[in-house]
Amino acid sequence: MPIRFTDTYSRQLEDFAPLAPPLVRLYTCGPTVYNYAHIGNFRAYIFEDLLQRHLEARGFDVLRVMNLTDVDDKTIRNSLASGQRLNDFTAIYKAAFFADLDALRIKRAQHFPAATDYVPQMIDMIRDLEAKGIAYQADDKSVYFRLSKYPDYGKLAHLNLDELRPSGRIRNDDYEKESIGDFALWKAWDKADGDVRWESPWGPGRPGWHIECSAMATALLGPELDIHCGGVDNIFPHHEAEIAQSECCTGKKFVRTWLHCAHLMVEGEKMAKSAGNFFTLRDLLDKGWTGREVRYVLLTVNYRLPLNFTFEGLAGARAALQRLDEWTARLADHAGEKSEVRNQKSEIPRVEAFFAALDDDLNISGAMGALFDLVRESNATLDRGDLTPAQAAALLAGWQRVDAVLAIERDAVTVPAEVHALVEQRQAARAAKDWPGSDRLRDAIAAAGWIVKDTKDGPKLTPR
């Protein structure tokens, strides 16, 4: 059963076939570091994380690049407003971004190129385009891509450019461009840019947004990418522009598979600062939610569907994760020392079904269904006393494979010695049938951050 994805270009479910397996060259559009990333951004990054982890689970070597856009209009504007130099300003948000990636357990790409580190490569590409008659410098000193030279522009988005309705964002009059659709490759320096400027054959200025990705992707992954991801809003014009620039420079097909994830909504509404429903990850952490709870919510809806983010959903994630935690803890207890041999080979049909679901266009819902089927079935077997320690160990091994993709396992926790002592005192009180004393000790344990549960195998502790 091959892995299949819905390719944006063809709009079809297609068998995945990288150019040089097992290598997969993956390029993912990263953040613009002028502010903290919001949960809509992270929805995309978590989808890409799932993609990477599943490909790795299937034996591919994923070489992944995620760019950091550290120069653009908003970044310049905000850095000037803050009185900081561009690099000092973006450093803050770069660091915050990586901290957020860690909190969400998103695997690090091999490369996080910053746009400001690749200006020479961008200039080289623009010169190449200019030499080919595709780029031209206009009277405003900026350099533009001559769209008339690239008739395939619009094919990814399936737009017929002749029929585009002019929107308020097109300002016909202000431009010296030859054609309204021509996009900027190099933006001439303006006094509003302050000291943000690079020298170029066309005078001082800075690169356009689209050329960043073309230059960095090509520099780090070569002219042909296996997969390129982003949010649906990047399809047009950003990814169209990338295709145009890259293919005109290299003469090769830039991307074999395009994957785009749908947007996130909050409580059924579009997320917007003006609507008061705009959340960064740290907003949610401040409210007491954990990174893995947010990860679970963002991970468990298929990437092609709009994701409705709600606090009810977060609470559901918390409950579902607790159930998984309890399940793995029970298995570990039951496996005992057998858990030392966790990596034994074992075929568990539900685990195979989990991966088979992900093969089918990352059908995470189907995969989670298989996982919870396994949880219910093995819990029942355990309740009946029909599960051997070796079987429990095999199930744990299966879980480890699953969690290598999901990355939602509870962090290892160690019970403090004083809590252990309280539990022992409480057991003594219970043995003496001193119920008031027992209840006081339970409260003391709770005050220390732990919930004690009296099971037939003795007291069990769970972090609150």
Next chain:
RNA sequence: GGCGGGGUAGCCAAGUGGUAAGGCUCGGCUCUGCAAAAGCCGUAUGCGCGGGUUCGAUUCCCGCCCCCGCCUCCA
């Protein structure tokens, strides 16, 4: 106006031309000194609306309604 995604139980959501996975919530039960937690079981004659094709449609076709996105630098 063009292009695209979506409307399945209280919430999230999978899926199939043959009678609706899974998670959360809720209810019952088990366990328990009491609890809590956990576990087990149960909960949609129904899949936006109206037609059509078919022995049979949530699934295919036609029409319509609603939500969301993109339409030239928002994941």
